[in-house]
Amino acid sequence: MAAVNSPIKVLLVGTGALGSIYAWRLDVSGKAHVTTVCRSNYEAVKKDGFRINSLAFGDEVYRPHNVVRTVAEAVADGEIYDFVIVCTKALPNLVDSSDIIAPAVRDPRTIIMLIQNGIGIEGPYAARYPNNPIVSTVAYLDSSQPSSGTINHGVVTLLDMGLFSPTTANYNVGSVAARVEELGEMWRDNGVHVLISEDIQKSRWAKLVWNASFNTVSVVSGGNDTRQMLDSAECKALIRSLMVEIIKAGETVTGSKLVYLGGFEKPDDIINNTDMLPKPVTPSMLMDFRAKRPMEHAVILRNPIELAKKHGVEVPHLETVYALLTMVENRYLTQSKL
Amino acid sequence: MAAVNSPIKVLLVGTGALGSIYAWRLDVSGKAHVTTVCRSNYEAVKKDGFRINSLAFGDEVYRPHNVVRTVAEAVADGEIYDFVIVCTKALPNLVDSSDIIAPAVRDPRTIIMLIQNGIGIEGPYAARYPNNPIVSTVAYLDSSQPSSGTINHGVVTLLDMGLFSPTTANYNVGSVAARVEELGEMWRDNGVHVLISEDIQKSRWAKLVWNASFNTVSVVSGGNDTRQMLDSAECKALIRSLMVEIIKAGETVTGSKLVYLGGFEKPDDIINNTDMLPKPVTPSMLMDFRAKRPMEHAVILRNPIELAKKHGVEVPHLETVYALLTMVENRYLTQSKL
Structure with missing residues (x-):
């Protein structure tokens, strides 16, 4: 039985060399609508899209479903996102990045996915959004952004993800896991190597x-x-x-x-x-x-x-x-x- | 009983901000003749001497007893030195400085004094000159050489010296100690704070x-x-x-x-x-x-x-x-x- 689902709504914050590839592989599925928050490359991407040169997926101009400058702009029309994916650098000593996504985390069903390096990145999000599931994700990706909006990518695409502290979760872990699996499946369908880990x-x-x-x-x-x-x-x-x-x-x-x-x-x-x-x-x-x-x-x-x-x-x-x-x-x- | 001694002959290698002050305070005693080996500042010193500005000792032009470019030049006339004092930087990874003084260490009575920082500086000298006494010396001196031959000095002058491994020495420790004490006394007479240490x-x-x-x-x-x-x-x-x-x-x-x-x-x-x-x-x-x-x-x-x-x-x-x-x-x- 093929269910007819409305597209998953994804807000991706920090759409640089890393974020753009993962946004692209979701958006092309047709099953997700990705709104990309672009900062330094907003003008270039708004005008021309991402000019992606990928050994794995070929060369393509990727125009996100929607391109915005800020999270506030992304929710100005009242949009509720299923996933907020954070791909910014993790600089908790300088910026509380949990602050940046606040306007988009109005619904307890919104799943926050952090695609960032390092240890302890989940803390500020867990403290601020105790009722939202947090998916802690490690990426292995060989991409770069030599100029604004131009992305070079090799062949590596790996995402390794797992729920952060699901044992103390204020939500139905099984249903969240199913939604994460659904998102992962969209990526997999479009060539991204996705792992779901018990202990991320x-x-x-x-x-x-x-x-x-x-x-x-x-x-x-x-x-x-x-x-x-x-x-x-x-x-x-x-x-x-x-x-x-x-x-x-x-x-x-x-x-x-x-x-x-x-x-x-x-x-x-x-x-x-x-x-x-x-x-x-x-x-x-x-x-x-x-x-x-x-x-x-x-x-x-x-x-x-x-x-x-x-x-x-x-x-x-x-x-x-x-x-x-x-x-x-x-x-x-x-x-x-x- | 006042003994009439001929001047002690000193060869000082590395006459920069540090070496020049100690050469000066010996040479002015009249009891030592100091030959300074000058490298980068040879031209300036040969022509004008050291222009020293010292808070402790006043401003003076110091013209060493003799100024030479190399150790070979210092021994060209057959001079035998009582002391060879090494004030170069200690860079054993780049230069074997025991090599540099070789022409001046022809006599087993020549005492080698190393005024250098760090640990293990004596090793190459002890291996190469097993019969020569080595005086390992730590200096505390606030001087600088802002331009070739110009030396600024504050008030600190301390030299802390001790025989290197005297227990295995191939020489009469007592007589060497007496000669070191004699040199130290010349410095003391001219304002240098000299300590002789048992375990340097x-x-x-x-x-x-x-x-x-x-x-x-x-x-x-x-x-x-x-x-x-x-x-x-x-x-x-x-x-x-x-x-x-x-x-x-x-x-x-x-x-x-x-x-x-x-x-x-x-x-x-x-x-x-x-x-x-x-x-x-x-x-x-x-x-x-x-x-x-x-x-x-x-x-x-x-x-x-x-x-x-x-x-x-x-x-x-x-x-x-x-x-x-x-x-x-x-x-x-x-x-x-x-």
């Missing part, structure tokens, strides 16, 4: 193994790509030490082994895998550093460090890198350059 | 408490003076952690409490003392970084870390900062800038 925190910590090491060190070492980092024995040893600390912290905090999507579980394997890539990787944090943008150190380092210490895990290498990273950022965000 | 390593480690923390962090944090470092709670905590590790390592390696000349023994006291200085301090390593000069990380971090680990002391904060510092240096010494 294990995936979050696993992704952190790379992000809290290569990403952060690339900046505090003075601006180095993966090749340059691994060419220094001391730096390689440091990256390994950071990974060991994250794994120990993650396993202690989550109470079990982490779930590694790449198939590499040991620091040396993760390092060797990076070492053998055909081209050096310029970590995203280094790109932020070079562009003098804020870095995601609160969710990549600060929150994991705090959780680790709360659970009695010593993380001296992480603490050192965190202190230095915030200082480095402070110099370019608030002070004159050297 | 305790002083070296104590000086490292500041150098391995504030100095190194000033660079890897992106270029910050003491005020900027202490204004960040995380950075202050990091500096404290580095100090704790150095003190533990130093106490374990030397087998006893360190000897702090400043009177401050605890990390918090050392930090507070720095915090209360009327002006922020720009650490010397940060000045090297800004001028794209090599940094003394091998003797300030690498050697202490190796010794610590050999003695079973964990030093994760120091290791992290060392890995990053060498990467940062590598970028400006060998690679293009960001």
